[in-house]
Structure formats: C-alpha cells, structure tokens
Amino acid sequence: MSTATSKRELDHPARDEIRLESVLHALSDPIRLRVVRDLAGTEGELSCSYFDLPVTKSTTTHHFRVLREAGVIQQTYRGTAKMNGLRRTDLEELFPGLLDRILEAAALQGARVGG
Amino acid sequence: MSTATSKRELDHPARDEIRLESVLHALSDPIRLRVVRDLAGTEGELSCSYFDLPVTKSTTTHHFRVLREAGVIQQTYRGTAKMNGLRRTDLEELFPGLLDRILEAAALQGARVGG
DNA sequence: CTCATTGTACGAGAGTCATCGTAGTTTGAC
DNA sequence: GTCAAACTACGATGACTCTCGTACAATGAG
Numbered sequence: 001m002s003t004a005t006s007k008r009e010l011d012h013p014a015r016d017e018i019r020l021e022s023v024l025h026a027l028s029d030p031i032r033l034r035v036v037r038d039l040a041g042t043e044g045e046l047s048c049s050y051f052d053l054p055v056t057k058s059t060t061t062h063h064f065r066v067l068r069e070a071g072v073i074q075q076t077y078r079g080t081a082k083m084n085g086l087r088r089t090d091l092e093e094l095f096p097g098l099l100d101r102i103l104e105a106a107a108l109q110g111a112r113v114g115g
Numbered sequence: 116m117s118t119a120t121s122k123r124e125l126d127h128p129a130r131d132e133i134r135l136e137s138v139l140h141a142l143s144d145p146i147r148l149r150v151v152r153d154l155a156g157t158e159g160e161l162s163c164s165y166f167d168l169p170v171t172k173s174t175t176t177h178h179f180r181v182l183r184e185a186g187v188i189q190q191t192y193r194g195t196a197k198m199n200g201l202r203r204t205d206l207e208e209l210f211p212g213l214l215d216r217i218l219e220a221a222a223l224q225g226a227r228v229g230g
Numbered sequence: 231c232t233c234a235t236t237g238t239a240c241g242a243g244a245g246t247c248a249t250c251g252t253a254g255t256t257t258g259a260c
Numbered sequence: 261g262t263c264a265a266a267c268t269a270c271g272a273t274g275a276c277t278c279t280c281g282t283a284c285a286a287t288g289a290g
Contacts, residue, residue: 008286049235056279057237058279058281059279059280063278077287095224097212098216102213104210108210109135112131123257164266171250171251172266173249173267173268173270174249177248179267194256194257194265195257196267
C-alpha cells in the first residue's frame with residue numbers, strides 16, 4: 001500500500017488537556033515557531049524531514065515532541081515518515097484566534113527584522 | 116512630596132527590541148501570566164506588593180524582571196514602591212491583537228479549569 | 231534478505247530557569 | 261537619626277532545556 005498508517009501510536013494530549021502555558025512555551029522557541037509557521041502555510045501535513053532545520057535529527061525529534069506534547073501539532077506515522085499537522089480546530093476551540101494572532105505577529109516581526 | 120518618582124532607573128527594551136519569542140516565554144509561566152492578567156484588569160499601575168503570589172519576595176522580583184526585560188510591562192519607582200503597568204500600546208503596535216487574545220485564552224481556560 | 235530512509239532512544243554536557251534564604255539598599259514617616 | 265516597608269542582590273540548589281553523538285528500530289524498495 002502506498003500510504004498505510006503504522007500501528008505505532010503516539011501520545012497526544014486530549015483537547016481538554018491542552019494548557020495555554022504549555023502552548024505559549026512551545027511557541028517561544030525560534031525553531032519550533034518556525035516549524036509551526038511552515039505548517040500553517042501548508043495545506044495538509046508535512047514530514048519531519050521536510051524541514052531543513054539548523055539542528056541535528058535528534059534535536060529535531062525533541063522539538064517535534066515538545067510541540068506534540070503541548071498539543072500544538074498532531075503526528076502520525078506513514079511508512080518511514082512521520083507526518084505533522086497543526087491542531088487548528090482544537091486550538092481554535094480552546095483559544096479562539098490565538099494561533100492566528102501569533103502567526104501574524106511572527107510574520108510581522110519577520111518582515112521587520114528580516115527573518 | 117506625595118508621589119515623587121525616584122531617580123533610580125530601570126532598563127526597558129525599546130519597542131523595536133521586543134521579540135515575540137521573549138514575550139511568549141514570559142507569558143508561559145503561570146505566575147507571570149497571572150500578574151499580567153491582574154494588570155490587564157486594572158486601570159493604571161499596580162505595585163509589586165499588591166500581588167499576593169505563592170512565592171517569596173525574591174522570586175517575585177525575578178518574575179517582574181522577566182516581564183520587564185521581555186517588554187511586557189513597564190516599571191517605575193514611586194517611593195519605596197515599584198509600580199507596574201502593561202506596555203499595551205507598544206505590544207499592540209508590534210503584535211496587533213496578540214495580548215488581548217492571550218488574555219482571553221487565559222480567561223477561557225480559567226473558566227474551564229476553575230482557576 | 232539486503233539496504234537505504236526516516237525517525238527514536240539513550241546518555242551526556244552546557245546552559246537556563248524557578249525557587250529560596252540571607253543580607254543589604256532605598257525611601258518615607260516619625 | 262531611627263525605624264519600618266518595599267524591593268534588590270547574591271549565592272545556592274534542583275529542575276528543566278537545548279544540543280549533540282552514537283546506536284538502534286521500523287518501514288518500504290530492490
């Protein structure tokens with residue numbers, strides 16, 4: 001099969017378990033904020049290897065785990081790849097408008113600073 | 116004089132030096148988020164001693180400094196007191212709507228969880 | 231089966247963070 | 261000058277974070 005989902009399961013917090021403080025902490029790291037911005041600019045999901053981050057693979061794994069455990073992204077295995085998607089709906093229900101404002105703020109700062 | 120401002124000066128980042136990551140990090144701590152919520156609910160400024168935080172005075176000082184250095188609050192001495200105010204205008208110019216959304220998210224979570 | 235791709239687990243190191251206690255400074259009131 | 265109130269500075273401690281390297285596991289292609 002071409003896009004089978006593995007039995008390997010990953011722990012995600014339920015929607016009601018997502019804490020604002022954890023989300024803000026997850027997004028306060030430049031690398032993770034960049035990942036989230038890339039995810040937000042894409043329809044669907046992206047594999048971990050899609051991102052060309054300035055850190056090693058182990059560190060990349062770490063950052064994606066922080067995002068997942070904070071409830072910002074949802075991860076699923078597809079073959080050898082691990083696909084990542086924003087939990088837009090959950091976040092929007094819990095914290096209306098928050099993600100969009102943060103993304104907008106990041107874009108504004110990027111334009112200002114030149115990142 | 117009754118409300119003189121001391122010569123003791125405190126370092127604040129200029130508006131253009133405020134970084135989104137630092138603001139998010141500053142707000143990702145429960146105690147600091149609570150302080151900011153209290154400040155947001157008040158017209159004008161509040162002294163450090165106004166807050167009844169579950170930590171010692173030294174730790175309180177630490178948290179207010181983090182908030183100040185991130186550009187979230189502005190601090191001035193008035194007598195023996197140190198007054199704290201949100202940098203609403205600066206934050207609104209840099210990151211439109213961000214602070215309000217975070218405050219709203221915190222309020223929603225507080226209502227949900229019961230904080 | 232073999233192999234390359236993709237990501238994980240583990241341990242370690244350097245750094246930062248939240249917290250405290252004690253001692254000290256600054257201010258205003260008396 | 262004396263004193264209390266408000267806050268700071270400093271050092272310490274334990275926890276957590278970001279980073280890495282090496283070794284390992286799961287998958288799909290050949």
